[in-house]
Amino acid sequence: MAARVVTISAAFGAGGAAIGSAVAERLGLPFVDRAIPAAVAAEIGCSLEEALAHDGRAERGLARILAGAARLPGVSLGGMDVHLPDRGVIPDEEFVARTEEAIRRIARGRGGVVLGRAGALVLAEEPHALHVRLDGARARRLARARAELRAGTRRAGEGAGEGAGEDAGRSAATAPSDRDVERILEGTDRARAAYVKHFYGADPADPRHYHLVIDSTRIPEPTVVGLVATAALAL
Numbered sequence: 001m002a003a004r005v006v007t008i009s010a011a012f013g014a015g016g017a018a019i020g021s022a023v024a025e026r027l028g029l030p031f032v033d034r035a036i037p038a039a040v041a042a043e044i045g046c047s048l049e050e051a052l053a054h055d056g057r058a059e060r061g062l063a064r065i066l067a068g069a070a071r072l073p074g075v076s077l078g079g080m081d082v083h084l085p086d087r088g089v090i091p092d093e094e095f096v097a098r099t100e101e102a103i104r105r106i107a108r109g110r111g112g113v114v115l116g117r118a119g120a121l122v123l124a125e126e127p128h129a130l131h132v133r134l135d136g137a138r139a140r141r142l143a144r145a146r147a148e149l150r151a152g153t154r155r156a157g158e159g160a161g162e163g164a165g166e167d168a169g170r171s172a173a174t175a176p177s178d179r180d181v182e183r184i185l186e187g188t189d190r191a192r193a194a195y196v197k198h199f200y201g202a203d204p205a206d207p208r209h210y211h212l213v214i215d216s217t218r219i220p221e222p223t224v225v226g227l228v229a230t231a232a233l234a235l
Helices: 016-027 035-044 048-053 059-067 092-108 138-158 164-173 178-200 221-234
Strands: 005-010 074-077 080-083 112-115 129-135 212-215
Touching (some): 005 221, 016 221, 138 178, 212 221
Parallel strands (some): 005 112
Antiparallel strands (some): 074 080
16 A cells, blocks of 8 residues: 655755655645644644744754743744744643644545654654655755755845846845855754654654665655655555
8 A cells, every 4th residue: 555644854955845845746645844833833823933933943943942932032934033922831742742643634634745843753653654764965965955045045036026137146145155054054953853852752863763764965856756756655
């Protein structure tokens, strides 16, 4: 029987979002990424911004969890600082429990490709789930992350409409430096590992949690997508 759920754990710069989305399209399944925090937010009555602040992929959000707080005075979403009013304390354990339940509902229902949030550990006993880890050498992950971040900066400039040439030039000038990208990679990897260790007592890079561990910085992306999709159909 084909897997109804594919969980993907990805190191920063390993292409988790792009590969996860492509696998979902190949298998005809929903790609579940930011949808989980939104669903959790709807259930516990907090804002999307609050839920994203708990997201284990953000270093700032993780520091907040580990500090035992329930909110920050402001978070950055899409480059815009957002003030979060005092809405009361949301226990970390409740947030994680609701996130886990959202993942389990996906497994019980139509299924999907779930990126991050310790999905392989949450669904460790689910017989129809394929668990995948994407990783690669730090230097190659840095190169991919640098290219993606700078491409995103260029697209932001090109989308400015009239006078886009000038805006693109300004965007290029503010593109992240090599050191900026290194800091993002180091912080994000540290945050993801600490999130999984704190709540599950596990190392997200431990291959024992996965059916497939793939160096997605060396194997071409279409091949990675094909490997994951084939494994999911064969499970």
